[in-house]
Amino acid sequence: MFIPWSGFREMNERREAAAEPLFANPRNAAAGALRQLDPRLTAQRPLRFFAFQLQLDPSGRDRLPIRTQWDVLQQLSAWGFPVNPRNHVARNMDEVIEFIETVDHMREELDYAIDGVVAKVRDISLWPELGVIGERDPRWSIAYKFPPDLATTRLLSIEINVGRTGSLNPYAVLEPVDIGGVIVKLATLHNFEDVARKDLRAGDTVLVKRAGEVIPQVVGPVLQHRTGAEQPFVPPSECPVCGTPVERPEGEVMVYCPNGSCPARIFWGLVHFVSQDAMDIRGLGERTADQLLRTGLVRDYADLYHLTAEQLLTLDGFGAVSAGNLLASIEASKQRPLSNLLYALGIRHVGQHAAQLLAKRFVTMDALMAASEEEIAAVHGIGATTARALTAFLEEPRNRKLIERLREAGLRMDEPVERAESAALEGKTFVVTGTHRMSRKEITSFIERHGGRVTGSVSKATDFVVAGESPGSKLERARELGVAVIDEDELLAMAAEPATE
Ligand SMILES: [Zn+2]
The missing domain is CATH 1.10.150.20 (5' to 3' exonuclease, C-terminal subdomain)
Structure with missing residues (x-):
């Protein structure tokens, strides 16, 4: 039972939009979903599962052609249960070890978090003979665990970063520690309530977790290591950057600096304004943003559009070419929708x-x-x-x-409206996966112009999966659910002719 990374991210994006607290990682979110007393709440979470075991009485075993663990997986799959497509038969111990290494390398590409690989004896008739240790650990099924994603270290101090929305974001400065081969020095602390709930104190020995794509986080203090010299954390009543009294909007866990002119807010705001998904102004990094604000050349975003080459040349690191490039990039950003x-x-x-x-x-x-x-x-x-x-x-x-x-300053202040070209794909839901001749964006736009809808994940409500090269887990999911799979050419053909039932 698990929550895939894609579903986890979508779920957290929705929670962020609704100003609800975010889940720390898929494992917690999945465990929490299963603990819900109301099954409707559980059903709202993007839970998935892989079936891997069949409990058969001897008569059932005689009626089904099941002799090996591989037969079990085939049978489960034939019945329509999702079965992990990465199962593999190893002929000897070397192949088991080789497969574990292969899986370790594909870990980052998987759409779900894993912590190891289970090796099982194929021949089921040998299982009773091999037996179980202490009623829990069968000798015919052994788990190999990847290096741990947890470690203990010292919490040196709790610092605060003021973000572009003015939110005061506490973070932990740690004694550097190796977690699964990565040196971790900083960890997120989410918000002051979180720090208080965990009762984290500077000087504490703490448990730190680093898993997959998640920013390292402090799980909690190791209380038996407390000496009494640790410093309890007192949340500031003023912004650590500009000194303005902080505010906490009703119903929110975050604390904010309300000062729109707070230097930290303006700096991160400018960095955000020019970022790729925003106005996409290339050649304006954090160092340049800092200089533009310090020199007073830029006081708000609109000032960017009045910069001259002469002004840019007074900044460190700018020559005629880079100044020209930045001005061209600023000019181009006026066309962003x-x-x-x-x-x-x-x-x-x-x-x-x-x-x-x-x-x-x-x-x-x-x-x-x-x-x-x-x-x-x-x-x-x-x-x-x-x-x-x-x-x-x-x-x-x-x-x-x-x-x-x-x-x-000449910024475009509207959104291009895409006119529908036909209704050939009306009422149909598509998921696009893999590499195609057209970009993902072009295919999405094509489907929408013909009345169809594009969603991010495959479900029973999906009508077609448009699969290209290296399609990945979405194609597997489509096959599991029996969703029709088409390629780019078939999509183009569908839109060209009127819909037929
Ligand atoms: Zn401030």
């Missing part, structure tokens, strides 16, 4: 996905600014928290002025 701009503005709770939903619904900045909080909250996928934060942002005179200045 409304969805990019909304995301770039760094409005609390307006992530990339929310920005796209809003831009699609309102199309122009003017329409969005004229919309009421209720109209915004009514957009499918936008929660009340996001609507409230966005309305508050748009009502702030300083922000309205910023948007006006960006408009005057």
